[in-house]
Amino acid sequence: MATSIESLPPPGWDRQRVDLLLDSLPPGELSEIVGPRSSGATSLLLALLARATAAGGLAALVDTTDALDPAAAAAAGADLRALLWVRCGGRLDAALRAADLLVRCPGFAVVALDLGDLPAESRSTIPPAKWLRLQRAVKGSDTVLVVRGPHHLAGPVAALVLSARKLRARWIGLPRPRRLGGLLSGVRVLRARRPVNLRGGGEGEDGEATLAWQP
Numbered sequence: 001m002a003t004s005i006e007s008l009p010p011p012g013w014d015r016q017r018v019d020l021l022l023d024s025l026p027p028g029e030l031s032e033i034v035g036p037r038s039s040g041a042t043s044l045l046l047a048l049l050a051r052a053t054a055a056g057g058l059a060a061l062v063d064t065t066d067a068l069d070p071a072a073a074a075a076a077g078a079d080l081r082a083l084l085w086v087r088c089g090g091r092l093d094a095a096l097r098a099a100d101l102l103v104r105c106p107g108f109a110v111v112a113l114d115l116g117d118l119p120a121e122s123r124s125t126i127p128p129a130k131w132l133r134l135q136r137a138v139k140g141s142d143t144v145l146v147v148r149g150p151h152h153l154a155g156p157v158a159a160l161v162l163s164a165r166k167l168r169a170r171w172i173g174l175p176r177p178r179r180l181g182g183l184l185s186g187v188r189v190l191r192a193r194r195p196v197n198l199r200g201g202g203e204g205e206d207g208e209a210t211l212a213w214q215p
Contacts, residue, residue: 017211018047021187024196025144026159030135033148035164037117040185043076043213044164045112045148050077052144057109060084060102064095065116084108092122096130103138103145111138115149123153131157152190161190167210183213 021044025031033048035041052059054077061068066087074080084102088095092115099113113134115123131154138145147154152161167184171177188208189196 017209018044019051021162021209021211022048022051024160024162024189024192025146026194027142027144028138028140029159029193030131030138030145030147030154030157031160031162032152032154032158033146033162033164034150034152034190035185036150036166038183039164039166040183040187040211040213041148041164042114043183043185044162044187044211045114045146046073046076046078048110048144048146049073049083049112052109053079053082055109056082058082058084058107059110060086060108060112062086062088062095062098062102062111062113063116064088064092064114064118065090067114067116090118092118092126096126096134099145100134100137103134103141103143106141108143110144110146113145113147115147115153117150123149123151126153128155128157131155158191159193160196161192162187163190185211185213187211 033041033044049059049061059082061083063085066089068085070080073083086098088098095113099111102108102111134145135157164185164187167186169183170181171179172181173179186208
C-alpha cells in the first residue's frame with residue numbers, strides 16, 4: 001500500500017530545525033503555512049500541533065475537508081486528548097466561522113485552519129474582510145492562529161507566511177527501491193512583518209531552510 005508523503009510525521013532528529021520555524025509563528029497574529037500536496041506544509045502543521053499538545057497546551061484544528069489522519073497526527077507526537085478536531089465536510093463558510101469562534105475562546109495555544117484541497121474557485125471567494133475579522137479576533141491573545149492552504153490567501157493581513165516546497169523523496173530497498181524512506185522539503189519566508197532568522201536551521205539557497213521528514 002502506498003504511503004502518502006504528506007502524512008509523514010516530523011522526525012525527532014530534525015526537531016531543532018522544525019522548532020526554529022515554529023518559533024517564528026507569532027501569537028496574537030494570523031500566519032500562513034502554504035504549499036501544494038507533498039510539499040511538507042501539512043507535516044509542518046502537524047509538528048506545530050504536536051509541540052503545543054506535548055507541552056501541555058490545548059490545540060484546535062478546523063479541518064475544512066476532513067483530511068486529518070488521527071493516526072498520523074499521533075505518530076507526529078500530537079496528544080489527541082488535547083486536540084479539538086472540527087470536521088467541516090468541505091463547507092468553507094462553516095470552517096471560517098468555526099475558526100473565528102475558536103480564536104475568541106481563551107485557553108487554546110494553537111488554532112489551525114486547514115483549507116485542505118478545496119477547489120481554487122472556492123478559495124478565491126473568501127473576501128478580504130474574513131481574514132481581517134480573524135486577525136482582529138486573535139489580536140492581543142496568546143493564541144497562535146495558522147491557516148494552511150496551497151497558496152498565500154490572506155494578503156497583507158498575514159503577519160508571517162511560510163512557503164514549503166518538495167525538494168525530493170528518498171526511496172530505499174534493494175535491488176530496486178520500493179519503500180519510502182523520507183522527504184526533503186524546503187521552507188522559506190514568503191512574507192514577514194518582522195525579521196525571521198533561519199540560520200542554524202539547515203539553511204540552503206536564498207535563505208531556505210531544508211527539512212527532512214522521516215517515516
